[in-house]
Amino acid sequence: MVEAQRLLMGQEYRTWRMDIEDYVKEIQTTGDNELLRELNTLAMRSRITRLDKLYADTLVEIGKLSKDVRAAMDKFLPSAYKDFYYHDLYDIGQKRGLIHPVSRVDAGALENVIRTPWSGKNYSARIWKNGEKLAETIQRTVTAGMHRGCSADELARYVEQRMNVGYSQAVRLVRTELNYVENRAIVDGIKESGMKYYRFVATLDRRTSATCRDHDGHIYPVDDYSPGTNAPPLHPHCRSTIVGSLKGDSKPKGERGARNADGKYIRVPASMTYEDWKTVYIDKKMTIEEWKAARSGGIIKAKKGTATTAVPSSSSPPSKQLSKAYQDLSTRAKAANIDYKPVLPLQTKLSELDIIKRISGPDQTKGSCVSLAFAFAGNVLGLDVLDFRGGTSQDFFSHNKNIKQMCNLTGVRSKVVWVKKEVAEVEKMLQGLDDMKLYYLVAGKHAAIVRRTGALLHYLELQSGSAGYPNGWHNFTAYGSVQDTLKKRFGCRKTVGGYVELIDIESLRNNPEFQDLLGYINTDANKQQKGAGGHVR
Secondary structure, eight states: OHHHHHHHHSOOOOOOSSOHHHHHHHHHHHOOHHHHHHHHHHHHHHHHHHHHHHHHHHHHHHHHHHHHHHHHHHHHHHHHHHHHHHHHHHHHHHHHOOSSOOOOOOHHHHHHHHHOOTTSSOHHHHHHHHHHHHHHHHHHHHHHHHHTTOOHHHHHHHHHHHHHHHHHHHHHHHHHHHHHHHHHHHHHHHHHHTOOEEEEEOOOSTTSOHHHHHHTTOEEEGGGOOBTTTBSOSSTTOOOEEEEESSTTOOOOSEEEEEOTTSOEEEEETTOOHHHHIIIIISOSSOHHHHHHHHTTOOOOOOTTSOOOOOOOSSOOOGGGOOHHHHHHHHHHHHTTOOOOOOEEOSSOOOHHHHHHHHOOOBOSSOOHHHHHHHHHHHHTTEEOOOOOOHHHHHHHHSHHHHHHHHTSTTOOEEEEEESSHHHHHHHHHHTSOBTOOEEEEETTEEEEEEEETTEEEEEEOSOOBTTBOSEEEETTTTSSHHHHHHHTSOOOSSOOEEEEEEEGGGGTTOHHHHHHGGGTOOOGGGOOBSTTOOOO
16 A cells, blocks of 8 residues: 555656657657667656556556455454354264363453464455565566557556456465364364364365365364364365264264265265265265165175175174284274275176286386285175275284284184295295185295195285286295295295295285275375386285
8 A cells, every 4th residue: 555655646747848749750850869868768767657557556456456355354254263263162962962161162262362463464464465575476467568569458458367366366265264264163162072183074075175075074183173274264265164073983973965977966974085985976886875874884796797795894893803912903994094986796706817917017106016916806706896005004904013903803814923044945935825725925035926726826016017027826935936936026035034924815804904904005096107108915
């Protein structure tokens, strides 16, 4: 505003001593360079002054817009906070009762909420900052237009377009700040009710951001509430919200709103996460009945004409049916925020060769041998699972403690032994395998599917990108002798000991615990980290 007044109060025009036609005629007659310089200077000053006037007018309008927006938000946001706060406490009281009488909204606390710079600036600072950026943008736009020789009408249209952008920024600001105030009121109501946790709730439609999709359904301690990190708003125009949760692992009951593939409003189970909703209503990889059955730990049979097997659930069966190993793995996988992708039956039964072609490839991760071998086992058992996810999932399943827990799942036939000399004793274990059976072996620094066919021992390569060393079955003499292969491919040591894990793959068939844990490995085909530049690891 101060700059606008300075520009408006300054001298707008300088005195011209004659008409422009007279200047031109005199210059053509006399060739007076000083007169030409005077004409050019007067013309330039005239253009600059008109530009300054336009910029000043623009600053005045932006100042008015910023002031109006702030006044409206000063009036609206406190009212919105109170509405959300009392409404949330009412809902909680209706469902489970309140531990103690409800406190009135304190004016000082409310002012603190409204003025808190939750993303670096409070809304007032952002209003004025947006105004400054808009003014600078308009100045650059008009200046560039003047240099290009644009007409007054064209420049006016440029300014109008930028002012429309300013309105859009104001709308974005109001929506984002309202989301912040709404969720801050809700979490304060949750605290007031005595609950210790809150659940992140994203909108179930196609417009939801990837960030909010990842947070949907996650439960966080109230004391860790942090807007922009683990609570809404996570981004401008954020539509996510939160609800109270009694425990850190409780499942919500009832229903929540959503949109189907046609954009129509529907009601879905409240325990359905964004990925569950997408699987059922958008990708249509399973029906809602199949999803509910999986949630209850039931066995879902494949549709007619497909392989028959159990389908893993995105939540565990009743705890009395679960092994401690499964409960520990599932709890820690969730705590590590590993994305869960439900594993469904293969639509058609695949041959072993088809499975190898489907899941293998040059490994671009840090080394996915452990999880990749589990994915192969799943496919052999009729499950549609891919790997090469990398990241947290790969790190989790590569940890020896977790491999041991996989060996301890309900019904799994396995061996977990400490050997004093890895090379010699692993070779002895291989010689003792049942003929023609598939086993999952972890030894040294590698994991692979292995088998014995008569006197021959084979291991399955799934990570190669070399034509000279293709993916598929290889004789254990590929590197010279069995012991050479154990040293060079598996990283086993000749004189040093270590743990060796061996699992009978057939014992994993129809095992709900194994099938459920595969959901933390399963990966979309277009997200697999395999291909050019990858190699065995």
